[in-house]
Amino acid sequence: MAYRVLIVDDSPAMRALVRRVMELSGFELTACFEAANGEEALALLRSEWVDAILTDINMPSMDGEEFMRRLHADELFRSLPVIVVSTDGTENRIQRMLSLGARGYLIKPFPPEALRAELERVLGVPCV
Amino acid sequence: MFERDWNHALAESIEDVLEKMFFISALQGDEPQPGSARSDVVAQLSFEGEPSGWLVLRISGGAARSIAADFLGAEEQELTSAQVGEVICELANMICGSVLSRVESEAAFRLESPRLLPPEMEIDCEGAATRTLDVGDGRLTAFMKTGNPACPTAEKSVC
Numbered sequence: 469m470a471y472r473v474l475i476v477d478d479s480p481a482m483r484a485l486v487r488r489v490m491e492l493s494g495f496e497l498t499a500c501f502e503a504a505n506g507e508e509a510l511a512l513l514r515s516e517w518v519d520a521i522l523t524d525i526n527m528p529s530m531d532g533e534e535f536m537r538r539l540h541a542d543e544l545f546r547s548l549p550v551i552v553v554s555t556d557g558t559e560n561r562i563q564r565m566l567s568l569g570a571r572g573y574l575i576k577p578f579p580p581e582a583l584r585a586e587l588e589r590v591l592g593v594p595c596v
Numbered sequence: 597m598f599e600r601d602w603n604h605a606l607a608e609s610i611e612d613v614l615e616k617m618f619f620i621s622a623l624q625g626d627e628p629q630p631g632s633a634r635s636d637v638v639a640q641l642s643f644e645g646e647p648s649g650w651l652v653l654r655i656s657g658g659a660a661r662s663i664a665a666d667f668l669g670a671e672e673q674e675l676t677s678a679q680v681g682e683v684i685c686e687l688a689n690m691i692c693g694s695v696l697s698r699v700e701s702e703a704a705f706r707l708e709s710p711r712l713l714p715p716e717m718e719i720d721c722e723g724a725a726t727r728t729l730d731v732g733d734g735r736l737t738a739f740m741k742t743g744n745p746a747c748p749t750a751e752k753s754v755c
Binding site for chain 1: 613615664667685689702703708709
Protein backbone atom coordinates (compact mmCIF):
# COMPACT_ATOMS: atom_id res chain seq x y z
CA MET A 469 0.00 0.00 0.00
CA ALA A 470 1.23 3.50 -0.79
CA TYR A 471 0.43 6.69 1.09
CA ARG A 472 -0.21 10.40 0.66
CA VAL A 473 1.87 12.52 3.04
CA LEU A 474 1.88 16.25 3.80
CA ILE A 475 5.12 17.90 4.99
CA VAL A 476 4.66 21.18 6.87
CA ASP A 477 7.89 23.11 7.43
CA ASP A 478 8.98 26.66 6.69
CA SER A 479 12.39 25.47 5.52
CA PRO A 480 12.34 24.39 1.85
CA ALA A 481 15.61 22.54 2.50
CA MET A 482 14.07 20.53 5.33
CA ARG A 483 10.98 19.71 3.27
CA ALA A 484 13.25 18.47 0.49
CA LEU A 485 15.26 16.35 2.93
CA VAL A 486 12.20 14.77 4.53
CA ARG A 487 10.79 13.91 1.11
CA ARG A 488 14.14 12.44 0.03
CA VAL A 489 14.51 10.42 3.22
CA MET A 490 11.03 8.96 2.76
CA GLU A 491 11.82 7.98 -0.80
CA LEU A 492 15.25 6.55 0.00
CA SER A 493 13.96 4.56 2.94
CA GLY A 494 11.57 2.67 0.70
CA PHE A 495 8.46 4.18 2.27
CA GLU A 496 5.80 3.94 -0.40
CA LEU A 497 4.45 7.32 -1.44
CA THR A 498 1.77 7.98 -4.01
CA ALA A 499 1.81 11.71 -3.33
CA CYS A 500 3.84 14.10 -1.22
CA PHE A 501 2.46 17.59 -0.56
CA GLU A 502 4.30 20.50 1.00
CA ALA A 503 3.24 23.55 2.99
CA ALA A 504 5.36 26.27 4.59
CA ASN A 505 3.17 26.76 7.68
CA GLY A 506 -0.06 25.67 9.34
CA GLU A 507 -2.20 28.07 7.38
CA GLU A 508 -0.99 26.76 4.04
CA ALA A 509 -1.40 23.22 5.28
CA LEU A 510 -5.04 23.76 6.30
CA ALA A 511 -5.77 25.33 2.91
CA LEU A 512 -4.21 22.37 1.15
CA LEU A 513 -6.16 19.88 3.27
CA ARG A 514 -9.40 21.40 2.01
CA SER A 515 -8.62 20.09 -1.46
CA GLU A 516 -6.31 17.11 -0.93
CA TRP A 517 -6.75 14.12 1.30
CA VAL A 518 -3.61 12.81 3.02
CA ASP A 519 -2.89 9.76 5.12
CA ALA A 520 -0.36 11.39 7.44
CA ILE A 521 1.13 14.77 8.27
CA LEU A 522 4.70 15.60 9.27
CA THR A 523 4.90 19.03 10.87
CA ASP A 524 7.53 21.35 12.29
CA ILE A 525 6.66 23.57 15.27
CA ASN A 526 8.41 26.91 14.81
CA MET A 527 6.93 28.39 11.66
CA PRO A 528 5.78 31.90 10.74
CA SER A 529 2.12 32.80 10.20
CA MET A 530 0.70 29.70 11.93
CA ASP A 531 3.02 27.57 14.03
CA GLY A 532 2.78 23.85 14.71
CA GLU A 533 0.89 24.24 17.98
CA GLU A 534 -1.87 26.33 16.46
CA PHE A 535 -1.97 24.01 13.45
CA MET A 536 -2.53 21.06 15.81
CA ARG A 537 -5.30 22.94 17.64
CA ARG A 538 -7.09 23.71 14.37
CA LEU A 539 -6.77 20.13 13.17
CA HIS A 540 -8.13 18.81 16.42
CA ALA A 541 -11.04 21.25 16.34
CA ASP A 542 -12.11 20.03 12.90
CA GLU A 543 -14.05 16.77 12.83
CA LEU A 544 -12.81 16.01 9.35
CA PHE A 545 -9.13 16.21 10.29
CA ARG A 546 -9.17 15.14 13.93
CA SER A 547 -8.26 11.54 13.22
CA LEU A 548 -5.40 12.33 10.83
CA PRO A 549 -2.13 10.99 12.21
CA VAL A 550 0.36 13.78 12.82
CA ILE A 551 4.05 13.34 13.56
CA VAL A 552 5.93 16.35 14.86
CA VAL A 553 9.42 16.74 13.39
CA SER A 554 11.32 19.30 15.42
CA THR A 555 14.70 20.31 16.77
CA ASP A 556 13.02 20.92 20.11
CA GLY A 557 13.57 17.85 22.23
CA THR A 558 12.63 19.39 25.57
CA GLU A 559 10.15 17.41 27.66
CA ASN A 560 7.74 20.34 28.02
CA ARG A 561 7.42 20.71 24.29
CA ILE A 562 7.06 17.02 23.55
CA GLN A 563 4.32 16.61 26.14
CA ARG A 564 2.50 19.70 24.91
CA MET A 565 2.46 18.51 21.29
CA LEU A 566 1.32 15.02 22.29
CA SER A 567 -1.44 16.54 24.40
CA LEU A 568 -2.57 18.52 21.34
CA GLY A 569 -3.07 15.26 19.47
CA ALA A 570 0.28 14.46 17.84
CA ARG A 571 0.69 10.70 17.47
CA GLY A 572 4.47 10.79 17.14
CA TYR A 573 7.43 13.07 17.78
CA LEU A 574 10.74 12.89 15.93
CA ILE A 575 13.60 15.00 17.21
CA LYS A 576 16.03 16.35 14.61
CA PRO A 577 18.56 14.99 13.96
CA PHE A 578 17.11 11.55 13.39
CA PRO A 579 18.44 8.59 11.43
CA PRO A 580 16.59 8.07 8.12
CA GLU A 581 15.13 4.75 9.22
CA ALA A 582 13.47 6.43 12.21
CA LEU A 583 11.22 8.48 9.94
CA ARG A 584 9.96 5.44 8.07
CA ALA A 585 9.48 3.51 11.30
CA GLU A 586 7.48 6.34 12.85
CA LEU A 587 5.33 6.77 9.74
CA GLU A 588 4.60 3.06 9.58
CA ARG A 589 3.79 2.99 13.29
CA VAL A 590 1.22 5.78 13.13
CA LEU A 591 -0.25 4.42 9.90
CA GLY A 592 -0.55 0.95 11.39
CA VAL A 593 1.55 -0.65 8.70
CA PRO A 594 2.23 -4.24 9.77
CA CYS A 595 5.89 -5.05 10.46
CA VAL A 596 7.40 -7.34 7.84
CA MET B 597 31.28 23.26 34.80
CA PHE B 598 28.84 25.43 32.86
CA GLU B 599 31.36 26.13 30.12
CA ARG B 600 32.42 22.48 29.88
CA ASP B 601 28.81 21.31 29.56
CA TRP B 602 28.00 23.73 26.76
CA ASN B 603 31.22 23.05 24.88
CA HIS B 604 30.66 19.33 25.19
CA ALA B 605 27.02 19.55 24.13
CA LEU B 606 27.95 21.76 21.18
CA ALA B 607 30.61 19.31 20.00
CA GLU B 608 28.31 16.29 20.36
CA SER B 609 25.42 18.04 18.67
CA ILE B 610 27.38 19.13 15.61
CA GLU B 611 28.77 15.67 15.05
CA ASP B 612 25.36 14.05 15.61
CA VAL B 613 23.57 16.41 13.22
CA LEU B 614 26.21 16.11 10.50
CA GLU B 615 26.24 12.34 10.70
CA LYS B 616 22.50 11.67 10.89
CA MET B 617 21.05 14.33 8.62
CA PHE B 618 23.93 15.29 6.36
CA PHE B 619 25.64 11.90 6.14
CA ILE B 620 28.99 13.54 6.87
CA SER B 621 31.77 12.52 9.23
CA ALA B 622 33.73 15.57 10.32
CA LEU B 623 37.20 15.81 11.80
CA GLN B 624 38.07 18.06 14.68
CA GLY B 625 39.82 21.17 13.43
CA ASP B 626 42.16 23.68 15.00
CA GLU B 627 41.00 26.68 16.95
CA PRO B 628 38.89 29.13 14.95
CA GLN B 629 40.99 31.70 13.23
CA PRO B 630 40.08 35.35 13.48
CA GLY B 631 38.76 37.09 10.42
CA SER B 632 36.56 35.87 7.66
CA ALA B 633 36.55 35.13 3.97
CA ARG B 634 34.05 36.77 1.67
CA SER B 635 32.88 33.35 0.52
CA ASP B 636 32.02 32.20 4.06
CA VAL B 637 28.39 31.43 4.80
CA VAL B 638 27.30 32.67 8.23
CA ALA B 639 23.99 31.74 9.84
CA GLN B 640 22.70 32.98 13.17
CA LEU B 641 19.72 32.26 15.34
CA SER B 642 18.63 33.43 18.75
CA PHE B 643 16.72 31.46 21.32
CA GLU B 644 14.57 32.59 24.20
CA GLY B 645 14.07 30.75 27.43
CA GLU B 646 16.01 30.03 30.58
CA PRO B 647 18.64 30.85 29.47
CA SER B 648 18.34 32.93 26.30
CA GLY B 649 21.21 33.24 23.87
CA TRP B 650 22.35 32.72 20.31
CA LEU B 651 24.24 30.42 18.00
CA VAL B 652 26.37 31.47 15.05
CA LEU B 653 27.63 29.07 12.42
CA ARG B 654 30.46 30.12 10.12
CA ILE B 655 31.27 27.78 7.25
CA SER B 656 33.73 28.26 4.44
CA GLY B 657 32.08 28.56 1.03
CA GLY B 658 33.34 25.22 -0.31
CA ALA B 659 32.27 23.29 2.76
CA ALA B 660 28.86 24.99 2.78
CA ARG B 661 28.24 23.95 -0.82
CA SER B 662 29.40 20.41 -0.11
CA ILE B 663 27.16 20.13 2.97
CA ALA B 664 24.17 21.49 1.06
CA ALA B 665 24.73 19.02 -1.78
CA ASP B 666 24.82 16.10 0.66
CA PHE B 667 21.68 17.32 2.41
CA LEU B 668 19.65 17.82 -0.74
CA GLY B 669 21.09 14.90 -2.69
CA ALA B 670 22.12 17.25 -5.47
CA GLU B 671 25.29 18.07 -7.38
CA GLU B 672 27.22 21.02 -5.93
CA GLN B 673 27.24 22.90 -9.22
CA GLU B 674 23.45 22.64 -9.50
CA LEU B 675 22.85 24.51 -6.25
CA THR B 676 21.97 28.18 -6.03
CA SER B 677 23.37 30.41 -3.28
CA ALA B 678 19.86 30.61 -1.84
CA GLN B 679 19.65 26.83 -1.54
CA VAL B 680 23.06 26.69 0.15
CA GLY B 681 21.95 29.40 2.57
CA GLU B 682 18.69 27.58 3.39
CA VAL B 683 20.56 24.39 4.20
CA ILE B 684 23.10 26.16 6.41
CA CYS B 685 20.25 27.90 8.24
CA GLU B 686 18.61 24.52 8.79
CA LEU B 687 21.92 23.12 10.01
CA ALA B 688 22.20 25.97 12.53
CA ASN B 689 18.62 25.33 13.62
CA MET B 690 19.24 21.64 14.22
CA ILE B 691 22.51 22.18 16.08
CA CYS B 692 20.98 24.82 18.33
CA GLY B 693 17.93 22.68 19.15
CA SER B 694 20.12 19.67 19.80
CA VAL B 695 22.41 21.56 22.19
CA LEU B 696 19.48 23.00 24.15
CA SER B 697 17.84 19.59 24.43
CA ARG B 698 21.08 18.12 25.80
CA VAL B 699 21.89 20.89 28.26
CA GLU B 700 18.44 21.96 29.44
CA SER B 701 16.06 19.13 28.62
CA GLU B 702 13.53 20.21 31.24
CA ALA B 703 13.35 23.85 30.18
CA ALA B 704 11.22 25.45 27.48
CA PHE B 705 12.80 27.38 24.63
CA ARG B 706 11.65 29.26 21.62
CA LEU B 707 14.04 29.28 18.68
CA GLU B 708 13.85 32.19 16.29
CA SER B 709 14.10 31.51 12.57
CA PRO B 710 17.73 31.32 11.48
CA ARG B 711 19.02 34.10 9.25
CA LEU B 712 22.11 34.63 7.15
CA LEU B 713 24.59 37.31 8.16
CA PRO B 714 27.09 39.07 5.91
CA PRO B 715 30.36 37.13 6.27
CA GLU B 716 32.27 40.28 7.18
CA MET B 717 29.98 41.09 10.10
CA GLU B 718 31.75 41.14 13.44
CA ILE B 719 30.48 38.79 16.11
CA ASP B 720 30.85 39.13 19.87
CA CYS B 721 32.19 35.65 20.56
CA GLU B 722 33.96 36.30 23.85
CA GLY B 723 33.02 33.59 26.34
CA ALA B 724 31.09 31.62 23.74
CA ALA B 725 31.21 27.82 23.57
CA THR B 726 33.12 27.08 20.37
CA ARG B 727 33.67 24.08 18.12
CA THR B 728 35.63 23.91 14.89
CA LEU B 729 35.52 20.98 12.49
CA ASP B 730 37.08 20.19 9.14
CA VAL B 731 34.29 19.28 6.76
CA GLY B 732 35.03 18.22 3.21
CA ASP B 733 37.13 20.92 1.63
CA GLY B 734 36.58 23.55 4.27
CA ARG B 735 35.90 24.38 7.85
CA LEU B 736 32.87 24.79 10.07
CA THR B 737 32.95 26.78 13.30
CA ALA B 738 30.04 27.13 15.70
CA PHE B 739 29.78 29.68 18.48
CA MET B 740 27.07 29.49 21.10
CA LYS B 741 26.53 31.91 23.92
CA THR B 742 23.93 32.41 26.60
CA GLY B 743 22.88 35.58 28.37
CA ASN B 744 22.69 39.11 27.10
CA PRO B 745 22.91 40.54 24.55
CA ALA B 746 20.62 38.10 22.75
CA CYS B 747 22.08 39.26 19.44
CA PRO B 748 25.70 38.38 18.64
CA THR B 749 26.25 41.52 16.63
CA ALA B 750 25.27 43.86 19.43
CA GLU B 751 28.85 44.06 20.59
CA LYS B 752 31.96 43.96 18.51
CA SER B 753 34.95 41.69 18.76
CA VAL B 754 35.93 39.64 15.77
CA CYS B 755 35.40 35.87 15.76
